[in-house]
Amino acid sequence: MKKIASYYLMTLGLSSLTFGLLLGFYSFVMYGDMIIALFTAAIALLYGFVVYGLFAVPLQMxxxxxxxxxxxxxxLIYSVVAFIAAFLFFVINEPASIAWTLQSYFYYMLSIAAAVIYWLWDSLILYKRTASGV
Structure with missing residues (x-):
């Protein structure tokens, strides 16, 4: 049981780190400022850890x-859940922005990136786990 829990935590940690680095890189490309990029990466890592922990890990289990x-x-399942989680995040931050959220390319990019990142790490770690016989 401890071995399986470590795979869930590994998926959670690596997905959050990758998500943070991706958004930090995006921020650096958009704004060209390393301080903003590092701050964005740190916030995105924390956001990813919480949201992945609340939505993706139970779904993964x-x-x-x-x-x-x-x-x-x-x-596809991870994508649907990511769209719901990102929508809730945007609406909680700014309740009046429902129409803007659905029209924003950032919402779709964020949701798809979050789903693909988690799916990729989940599949890679699951592949490693099944290869080791756990």
């Missing part, structure tokens, strides 16, 4: 009952 690596259906 549910999906792991019939674990398959690089399953496109899992990617």
């Amino acid at each position: 549910k999906l792991q009952k019939k674990a398959r690596t690089f399953n496109v259906m899992y990617l």
